[in-house]
Amino acid sequence: MLKRTTWITAMAVLVLAAACANQKGPATKAVADAEAALAAFRDDAARLLPDDLSAVDSTLASLKDSLAKGDFKAVVAAAPDLSSRIAALRDATDAKKAEWEAANAAAREQWSVYAADLPKMVEAIQSRVDILGKARRLPRNVSQEAFDSAKSGLDWMTTTWAEANDAFNAGNAVDAAAKAQAVKDKGNEVLGLLGLAPAAS
Amino acid sequence: MASEEKPEVADPTKAAAENPYTQHYVVQKGDTLSKIAREYYGDAMLYPKIFEANRDILSDPNRIKPGQRLRIP
Numbered sequence: 001m002l003k004r005t006t007w008i009t010a011m012a013v014l015v016l017a018a019a020c021a022n023q024k025g026p027a028t029k030a031v032a033d034a035e036a037a038l039a040a041f042r043d044d045a046a047r048l049l050p051d052d053l054s055a056v057d058s059t060l061a062s063l064k065d066s067l068a069k070g071d072f073k074a075v076v077a078a079a080p081d082l083s084s085r086i087a088a089l090r091d092a093t094d095a096k097k098a099e100w101e102a103a104n105a106a107a108r109e110q111w112s113v114y115a116a117d118l119p120k121m122v123e124a125i126q127s128r129v130d131i132l133g134k135a136r137r138l139p140r141n142v143s144q145e146a147f148d149s150a151k152s153g154l155d156w157m158t159t160t161w162a163e164a165n166d167a168f169n170a171g172n173a174v175d176a177a178a179k180a181q182a183v184k185d186k187g188n189e190v191l192g193l194l195g196l197a198p199a200a201s
Numbered sequence: 202m203a204s205e206e207k208p209e210v211a212d213p214t215k216a217a218a219e220n221p222y223t224q225h226y227v228v229q230k231g232d233t234l235s236k237i238a239r240e241y242y243g244d245a246m247l248y249p250k251i252f253e254a255n256r257d258i259l260s261d262p263n264r265i266k267p268g269q270r271l272r273i274p
Contacts, residue, residue, distance in 0.1 A: 117221075120220045120221060120222055121222045123220060123222075124220050124222035124223050124274075125222070127223075127274045128274065131242055131247060131250050131274065132242060132243070134244075134247065135242045135243045135244035135247055136243075136244045136246070137243045137244060138243045139239075139240065139241060139242055139243035140243070142243070191222065196222070196224055197224070
């Protein structure tokens, strides 16, 4: 009787071991496939949907941990859900990328207008600020407070315009155009402070 | 020369490239650059700034003519 029990136990261990060994290949492949699928669009996802990517990465890390601990069954069980989430993230990233590229193309067109216009606006304001800075008194239509605001506004415009150029040169025309519009708005305000009529747009 | 008596107009090709944000002023009878500088800058002594910005149509800061369109930098 004892011999029979021992034999059954040994067989059970062997079957279990065989089952585990059978799961190792699929588990390893599931993790490798998930990593490869994510790698194909990781950069875009990191830029466009960083939170969603982080959530998927967290699940993938959990599966890799299970794989390292030899819990192949858990990996194989969780793999389909991870695969679905990666596919959903890829679709969302593709949609977001198409949306971003369309917005960027429109912003590039806007940028060409700003790039031709704003340096002239800054130049005109800089010229007037420099001249008024040398005046013994300000003209009747410009108070000292307005002149001081105009000077700080010009500083802001110069800094923000440089940031806009950096954004455009980095390929982010949307951000560049938004900053350029802010510079234009501030410029119109400063032109008013200096008694200069804003140019017709 | 007769042409010197006419108000001078800036070269149209240059005008096209001009800064659209630069202010302009059309000279009236009795104006001087000092008077214009006092009006726009609050300081008549800054008239050379206007003269320098209009060297293409002014050769003498003491000679401006009604009808001339001056840049006020």
